[in-house]
Amino acid sequence: MPTYEYHCPACDATYELRQGFDAPTTHPCEECGKGTAKRVLHAPPIVFKGSGWYITDSRNKLSAVNDSESSGSEATVGSASESTGEAAAAS
Structure with missing residues (x-):
């Protein structure tokens, strides 16, 4: 109780x-x-244990993921436009 x-x-x-x-x-x-x-009424105490609760815990991981996603999407867009340009030139 x-x-x-x-x-x-x-x-x-x-x-x-x-x-x-x-x-x-x-x-x-x-x-x-x-x-x-x-x-x-009292607010219950909250304790965050472990990693991943602070912005500094995942900053390097997120920036690495964002960099790889942005470079990968630019390469895909660039290669698609190059292939359509080559197809138009061949016609």
Whole structure:
């Protein structure tokens, strides 16, 4: 069962309760009994482990791939235009 943090705006108390996932998000304050305590949401911590998460990890690989793709596509376009030029000259 997870532990949730609750905050009561009436008495400014903050406390934790261990409840199930289906527990309501509001309930009467356990400190003062007058206010309505609401569940406080926190962003979960995220840890990126391994390579490939930073731009510097893949910069050399990407630039090499982009260079080979661009030179390969230019060679294909150039050879296609040369072959059509030769075919027109032969006619």
